[in-house]
Amino acid sequence: MGARTPLTFSTDDPAGAEVEALVIGAVKRDGALVLLDGHGLPDDTASALAGSLATLGAEGGADELTRMTGVDGVAAPLVLVVGVSGSGPAPRTEQLRRAAGVAARALAGRGSAVFALGQQGREQAMAVAEGAVLGAYSYVDQHGIGKADSAKAPLGSVTVAGLSGEEGTAAVAEVSALVSGVAYARDLVNTPPNLLYPESFADDVVARAQEAGVEVEVWEPERLVEEGCGGIIGVGQGSARGPRLVMLRYAPAGASRHLALVGKGITFDSGGLCLKPGASMVTMKMDMGGAAACAAATLAVAELGLPVQVTAYLCLAENMTGDLAQRPGDVVTMRGGRTVEIINTDAEGRLVMADGLALASEQQPDAIVDVATLTGACIIALGERTIGVMGNDDALRDSLVDLGTQAGDTAWALPLPEEIRPTLDSPVADLKHTGERSAGAMVAATFLKEFVGHQDGEETQIPWAHLDIAGPAFNEKAAWGYYPKGGTGAGVRSLVALARSYAD
Template identity: 55%
Template sequence: MTSISLSDRIPTRPAVATLVALSYQQDKAAGVVPVEWLSPEALSYLDAHLTAVGASGAADEIIKVTGVPGTQALVLVVGSGLSAVPGDDDAESVRRAAGSAARALAGTSHAALLFPSATPALLAATTEGALFGAYSFTTYKSKDAKAPVGRLTVVTADAKGAAARKVLARAIAVADQVSWARDLVNTPPLDLYPASFAAEARKHFTGSKVAVRVADEKSLERQQCGGLIGVGRGSARPPRLVTLTYKPARAKAHIALIGKGITFDSGGLCLKPADGMLTMKSDMAGAAAVAAATGAIAALGLPIAVTTYLCLAENMTGADAQRPSDVVTMPNGKTVEIINTDAEGRLVMADGLAIGSSVKPDLMLDVATLTGAAMVALGGRTTAVIGNTDQIVDQVIGAAKATGEDMWPMPLLQELRPSLDSQIADVKHTGERWGGAITAALFLQEFVGEVGGTQIPWAHLDIAGPSFNDKAPYGYTPAGGTGHGVRTVVALAESLAD
């Protein structure tokens, strides 16, 4: 992983080969954001060069400039897309620009970022974006690929201050876990299946503050996990339920996290078309996100207890595959009529929610690549957030805004609930087509328990769109697994700790 540090001056021993400046859009042209480490002569030269080449300052724009007064280094100017010098409200644009720069710096040994960093929010945006953008996944490349930038120095006047060091430590802790989540999502399903995912979680958390417990298929049968057992019936590789536990002293709150971990989704007997399977190794991105968020919360030492459930199964078409019209029994005793075997994610999540309710957390979050309907509604970059209280939805949306992850609230419309009624079981697992993201959430709500006669506060994050980028990289978002959701869950835990 790229190393990163802070300095109150541009490193000279050894001298950096590349400096990175930020541009914005001014008077239909691009201008460089002034910082104290760029002299007036350097700024004037850079602005003139940007005008000469027709630079716009748009997001993801990269301009390379040589011969800048006062430095021997190449200067890389990255566009922010902003129309003015950035402030705290523009942190996400700065974060994305830092990510774009880090991607452009692949193959570089050492670069210094000369971004605005007068506030903790702007410094955090620069450090986080740079680390997120420096990610690469080359495990399966037979030839050496261009390595990410080896070392980054963020130049800031407060480099030696406690606040700046805290910002840097947080950025590194979160980026480490986001990278792990991306690695999990990018791993081919031949190698990542329920048992190997469980083994990877155990390995990852060895020596940490997170305890790992793995339930195999026999244990799942004893716990009446009809969702995991049913979905896993068609695969030669049986399901697992992984429980992660972080218990700090004097915890201020207890949250339960549930992640969908379908390591490959063929659709089961309701088989997907061939091109519909191409990205289905990513159907475990929810489990990757909550596992990584748990790791970050523990690494940061937050006073928030976390119990996390990774609901792992492979949805295949074997001889004993689950059939439409089967009925399964869940851990809370409810029976479910199976309608469409390609709506398997909500079944394994139902097991996790029912078991998670038994520990009586203060709130529950589930994260899942659950429905195409969420993508139809919101596109490929935005998560749908649905909850049983306005307060918890607002908390999640607030945490997402603070971190720069795109999320949007959707209603939990009770008028759609009758479409889940079954003639032979307590509930069907799919409802009418219209409002499909909402009917999926209504099904999940059936398995959220109560404490003192009141349903546990619960929010559902449908990350079907932003969890996997099958297009070109942008900002700090790579092609492939994105790690989406990790930062929002961590920020929510931080808000509960305040």
Template identity: 45%
Template sequence: MSEATPSPATSPQWHLARRAPATASATVRPVFAGEPVDALAPDFAAAVGFDGSIGQVLPVPGLGRTEVLVGVGPRAGLDATVLRRGMALVARAVSVPSLAVLVPDGLPAAVSVRAVVEGLMLGGYRFTRHKTDAPEPLLHRVDIVVGDVLNDTDDTGAAGDCRAALAVAQVLASAVLLARDLVNEPGGELTPDAFVERAWAMAADAGLECEIWDAQRMADEGLGGLLGVGRGSPRPPRLVHLTHRPDEPAGSVALVGKGVTFDAGGLSLKPTAQMLDMKADMAGAAAVLAAVSALAVLDCPLRVDAWLPLTENTLSADPVRVGDVLRLRSGKTVEIRNADAEGRLILADALALAAESSPDAIVDIATLTDAAAVALGREVAAVMGNSPELAVAVQRAAARAGERVWPLPLPAPYRAQLTSAVADLVNYTTGVRHGTALLAGLFLKEFVPDAIPWAHLDIQGVAVADADDGEWVRGGTGFGVRTLVELLMAPLPVPR
């Protein structure tokens, strides 16, 4: 893996250590539930209610430095997710220049190192670009104490695993923070052209190929869905195509991310309350952009093509009308039944483009339907598709990443509900209250050849957090970035 230095604005200096340095402002000590703590008298622990349960953080001032106790629950239940969550809570509870973090017994040291870095970076994130006199981050150094593991000088041993985990964690967490920055940016700032500028700059830094399509190119290429949605905005739509191309690729994957930089609903105008988070309707595109930003430095062995259709869905002099018929890239026609069901239209064009190079798999990610959030809540994303093997691979990648994904079906009999009297398909089934996440998935399936394994991630419920919760902070979560990277760094589950 190549060297990578995360932005100093979002990450402190990281070090592996045998013991806590005397200069550390505070020492973080994980505590198992039901086990005594040397730094805490039992009577005091009982008085303050600290028993090592998950989610508890207790700073204990002492001579020279503070001892920060963080509950990680029963010893038998310790895993990377628990430790990551604990470190995120520490990042918000303790404001000091430097930390020494003791890794707990029970996990491989490398697993603990990655969880500590991701937890502190993600939990300590704040979007302050538009704040007046926002304070600079105070934490500038973290020593992760792994003890005698560092006596191993062989990079193939435990010490080498820890160093690799430290580097990977910084890259992944920095990528998540990039996605969060994009999602949190107001829609008036992050227009399609502004998103293009960010993508272009990132591609140059990361060594990716980057191609930008303007409206004329889209018209020439027959992207009727993206152009149709973009008609309602004075700011023209754009399409970004990014490519990570290793010298000898082990396979190929295409990623597609929904990029509606602000969704007012078009002619099917949303009420104000439903419009409040619609600057985040490009969270899928943000996740894809952030994920591919990490691929070169992580030496991803696959060729990866990323397609980002970018547009606003607003209301101007000539928006797409309910009842209009659009012809999409695939040649299929779609009757517009709801101008606020726009995401599937722009994804359909991008999926058709992605399929034309016959990749080994296609994965799209989108804030697509409220129905997915109704079904799975605000902490679990939905996955659907035409390949059970790929869906399982996405689930397993999410589990390794510390994100939660659950499969939903695409029942073939439901396809009849997408029938139009005047076109090949409708984009929305008026009057249907149930199963609409599945109908959206079935609509997208029409634009992916059956021979290409495809998975669709609906992240509507998990793209934005209403409050701080573990490694998530209020605002954009960056959900999907780590899942996509984990998926791309593992062997393809669906060789063809």
């Protein structure tokens, strides 16, 4: 499990705080480097520090750090100046999150720090807190003897300037629930696949759900067969470790709206008989990032006590090449009775998700959102940091783009052109699960759309949106902002933000 850094808020003078480091922000305005307000430094100290930064060539850009020691008028032995990209008197909350994360990572091994990045209200203070705690995240569970001892511990504690009293206490609870959810999703994604497989994933979620007071139910392979979940069974039958379906139900009294979440949980993806190249398998422990996000978001919503019902369906399987592995040309019967011709066993995620979407539809929720590391095509289209959002309801899709981006999950809407559906026609089944090679992300989403049910007594489908997190779910490159190398927890904050909007 990744380490969790304790958080507090304070309105005490940041410059006088007895901590190991004071973190302040800087930006470049009109060609000059300017310290952001709220740092608590005496005027002469601030002026001298700004001059020293300019001499050192600091520009206040994103991810820029300058360390200053022995600064007059500051109790902390270290002053860490972090660039906050952008301009204007109040940087966007995401810029503050990223700057705080950069600083927190740089302070690994230190016991305490105060963050005073010019936050000018509750929303900005909470953004700094969120970025700092997420930036301090570290996953070290599987380091061997010696490596774990030599690794720097994450920053010991974070104090954020700007809030106090009941407002500060409430802000700590809110930020802690959110970052704990993101960290849990990161933990799951980072866990090696020999330790995290459908059964162990399910067991871990059961334990977490029971602690959180969330109802949980697990369907094992026999039950999946009885319930007609041919997609999950088909993908999982090539592994010695059988598939699972985990259902989480959070139903607080007074909830008037119901949100269903469906998560792709392929704990390892070999590609099945259509085997992936070896290099492409190295990161395939992350192919359960969608299920991790849905589980973590549901638990976070419960911890926040939001008055909205949330039901999550975690579709868990390991895509392997065992004796019973499904073949191209097989036809499987999905939940609800539709048949699907298998074309490429490496397009397995949409099969498990189809069963989950059909199950979710049976409950007639107000909306369904699925989250999946679904297509490499989405990475080609949008890069490694942006979530692709598609759906059958423009309002829901656009809301998720806006809410997710504001929350830190950068997102972009993609269409579902009508000409894609005919490419899924099959001569031997109701449909095949792949279509033309081009527009792969939209082809996959079009397949998923086929399994979204209709509103009772109406021809209209239940509002549904699909989040393709194939790019941002796992960071193979260097850490940046508050994102570590490895699992990122992509999608968690988008789902919590959507649930909050329903509660409001």
